[in-house]
Amino acid sequence: MGTQSYSIFKAALLVFSLALFAACSSTEDVDDQQSAGGESDTGSSAQTSGTSEPPPLTAEEIAMQEALRTTIFYFDFDIAEFKAEDRDTLTYHARDLAGNPDRRIRLEGHADERGTREYNLALGERRANGILNYLIVNGASRAQIEVVSYGEERPAETGTNETAYAANRRVEIVGR
Amino acid sequence: MKTHRSLLAIILLAVNAAAYAQLSIQITQGVDNPIPIAVVPFQTAGIGFGAEDVARVVANDLEQVGEFRALERENLLSMPSEQSEVFFRDWQVMAQDYLLVGKVTGTPGSQLVQVQYEFFDVNRELLLAGEILSGSISQLRDIGHEISNIVYEQVTGIRGAFTTQILYVVAEQGPGGNASFRLEKADYDGRRPQVLLRSQEPIMSPNWSPGAQEVAYVSFETDLPRIYTQNIATGQRRQITNYPGINSSPVYSPDGNMLAMVLSKDGSPDIYVQDLRSNELIRVTDHPAIDTEPSWTPDGRSIVFMSDRTGQPQIYQIEIGASSFDVERLTYDCFQCAKARFLPDGNNLVHVRRETRQSPTYQIAIINIETLRVITLTDTSLDESPSLAPNGSMIMYATKYQGRGVLDAVSIDGLVKFRLPSAQGDVREPAWSPFLN
Numbered sequence: 001m002g003t004q005s006y007s008i009f010k011a012a013l014l015v016f017s018l019a020l021f022a023a024c025s026s027t028e029d030v031d032d033q034q035s036a037g038g039e040s041d042t043g044s045s046a047q048t049s050g051t052s053e054p055p056p057l058t059a060e061e062i063a064m065q066e067a068l069r070t071t072i073f074y075f076d077f078d079i080a081e082f083k084a085e086d087r088d089t090l091t092y093h094a095r096d097l098a099g100n101p102d103r104r105i106r107l108e109g110h111a112d113e114r115g116t117r118e119y120n121l122a123l124g125e126r127r128a129n130g131i132l133n134y135l136i137v138n139g140a141s142r143a144q145i146e147v148v149s150y151g152e153e154r155p156a157e158t159g160t161n162e163t164a165y166a167a168n169r170r171v172e173i174v175g176r
Numbered sequence: 177m178k179t180h181r182s183l184l185a186i187i188l189l190a191v192n193a194a195a196y197a198q199l200s201i202q203i204t205q206g207v208d209n210p211i212p213i214a215v216v217p218f219q220t221a222g223i224g225f226g227a228e229d230v231a232r233v234v235a236n237d238l239e240q241v242g243e244f245r246a247l248e249r250e251n252l253l254s255m256p257s258e259q260s261e262v263f264f265r266d267w268q269v270m271a272q273d274y275l276l277v278g279k280v281t282g283t284p285g286s287q288l289v290q291v292q293y294e295f296f297d298v299n300r301e302l303l304l305a306g307e308i309l310s311g312s313i314s315q316l317r318d319i320g321h322e323i324s325n326i327v328y329e330q331v332t333g334i335r336g337a338f339t340t341q342i343l344y345v346v347a348e349q350g351p352g353g354n355a356s357f358r359l360e361k362a363d364y365d366g367r368r369p370q371v372l373l374r375s376q377e378p379i380m381s382p383n384w385s386p387g388a389q390e391v392a393y394v395s396f397e398t399d400l401p402r403i404y405t406q407n408i409a410t411g412q413r414r415q416i417t418n419y420p421g422i423n424s425s426p427v428y429s430p431d432g433n434m435l436a437m438v439l440s441k442d443g444s445p446d447i448y449v450q451d452l453r454s455n456e457l458i459r460v461t462d463h464p465a466i467d468t469e470p471s472w473t474p475d476g477r478s479i480v481f482m483s484d485r486t487g488q489p490q491i492y493q494i495e496i497g498a499s500s501f502d503v504e505r506l507t508y509d510c511f512q513c514a515k516a517r518f519l520p521d522g523n524n525l526v527h528v529r530r531e532t533r534q535s536p537t538y539q540i541a542i543i544n545i546e547t548l549r550v551i552t553l554t555d556t557s558l559d560e561s562p563s564l565a566p567n568g569s570m571i572m573y574a575t576k577y578q579g580r581g582v583l584d585a586v587s588i589d590g591l592v593k594f595r596l597p598s599a600q601g602d603v604r605e606p607a608w609s610p611f612l613n
Contacts, residue, residue: 077536113558114536114538114558115489115512115514115530115538116469116482116489116514116515116528116538116560116561117380117381117560117561117604117605118380118381118424118425118438118468118469118482118515119466119468119469119482119484119489119514121380121401121422121424121468122422122438122440122445122466122468123466125421125422125440125445126444126466147421148399148400148401149401149422150378150396151380153347153378153380153396154355154378158349158579159579160558160576160579
């Protein structure tokens with residue numbers, strides 16, 4: 001079925017939909033999908049379907065999975081602090097690092113093009129450091145995290161408008 | 177000559193040959209009463225068709241800096257090539273103040289050429305300058321720029337900068353969102369570009385050594401911003417820094433022995449100076465806010481820098497070796513002032529200025545730190561990276577035009593502006609060379 005070439009996320013979605021389907025067919029399909037999809041027992045959040053075979057994820061685990069999928073955090077103009085609404089998501093990232101000491105990430109800080117280039121390089125670092133400190137306070141180890149700022153040199157979107165600027169003021173969590 | 181001396185010497189290239197249309201400077205703003213000058217096409221002998229038109233190079237140079245206006249070729253009444261053929265009354269009738277004539281002579285069977293020029297004050301009927309320059313035929317453009325230097329200095333009293341070069345960075349978006357970056361060097365007018373470094377990762381902050389043999393810059397080629405120097409002639413490179421965090425903004429000291437830079441290895445970006453001979457590193461500022469964009473005062477004893485220690489970027493100065501508390505703030509009257517560098521007089525500070533919080537526009541300005549008088553030189557909204565010509569006449573800077581990064585230049589009185597040609601990509605961070613000869 002080519003499932004292995006899917007990203008885990010897509011595989012998880014597929015498994016999830018098949019799990020729902022399984023409620024009115026055999027459960028073998030579900031098992032096949034799970035073996036093909038590797039670690040994606042994510043999808044069998046089968047509480048909804050009533051299947052009890054794989055150990056159901058707790059609400060907390062589901063929230064964690066959800067949070068770890070968010071790897072880009074956006075910032076307001078001229079502001080280096082991450083948004084309050086990202087706090088919980090970042091807490092999950094910190095716990096994930098704490099629970100997986102071998103995991104390494106890189107925080108890449110970026111700015112929009114307004115203001116001078118060197119200042120934006122420093123602003124990108126300040127943004128990334130804000131997240132770095134939060135992750136450490138919440139359990140991650142300093143050694144797991146590398147910080148690099150690209151300033152305004154690697155925009156996510158080109159364009160001299162607020163939409164592009166908002167997309168460019170960001171910190172990205174990148175796996176290493 | 178005195179009257180002209182009071183005019184600031186600043187004039188750049190006009191586009192008058194279709195062949196140059198794509199690659200020539202556009203004058204976007206000029207002076208009201210440019211000095212009329214007749215530049216007669218040089219007589220040629222013994223050189224092939226298609227060689228560089230030396231008189232055209234000179235006329236373009238002079239018009240570009242805004243202060244001169246070259247007589248149209250179709251309006252020339254005669255075509256003298258040396259003093260014996262010059263009748264001053266012809267040029268007085270045409271209301272020309274100055275006249276340049278010359279000849280280019282090739283040597284059969286060799287690339288060697290001789291260029292003779294003579295430059296006259298039409299009203300005083302006086303030969304002001306003249307000599308014979310020689311070189312290879314491929315150097316005719318350089319010879320033209322040299323003649324422009326002499327004409328410019330004769331008229332304005334200011335040394336010409338037509339044989340100088342610029343460094344700049346070009347970024348191009350490739351297929352699939354892959355960007356590529358190039359560090360390039362070109363003539364001051366953007367002609368004859370050469371690539372010094374190509375990378376898939378960003379390149380920033382090119383800076384000339386005072387002798388122009390070397391360039392320092394920031395490259396992300398290892399995935400992290402690190403400072404390198406590169407010999408321009410040999411291409412030989414040296415990695416100068418490998419500290420954790422930001423390593424940026426390298427700037428050579430006036431004597432070339434030191435490199436000012438920004439390092440965030442101790443928590444936040446601060447200014448440091450590294451001795452290039454001993455590699456000794458001296459910390460200059462120590463503050464938890466962002467300190468960046470160092471430049472040297474003309475005497476080489478202090479560093480001007482930007483800090484947001486009061487909440488927004490402002491300009492400060494500190495003597496090297498002084499206590500980090502001994503910082504003098506230079507700007508107060510702007511919402512943000514950044515990327516500052518003194519003119520050679522040590523009083524006027526070129527900088528990037530955002531006037532108010534409400535309007536996020538960035539312009540190139542000069543503030544006199546004694547009188548606090550401010551002259552805003554540009555009127556576009558995303559102007560940055562000002563770099564001064566070595567004769568102090570013009571400032572080149574980066575701006576946006578139709579969504580693309582381009583290089584513009586403005587005279588230091590704000591009267592003349594021109595735009596450099598750029599074939600493609602985003603062009604940014606110009607650095608004007610020192611005098612090269």
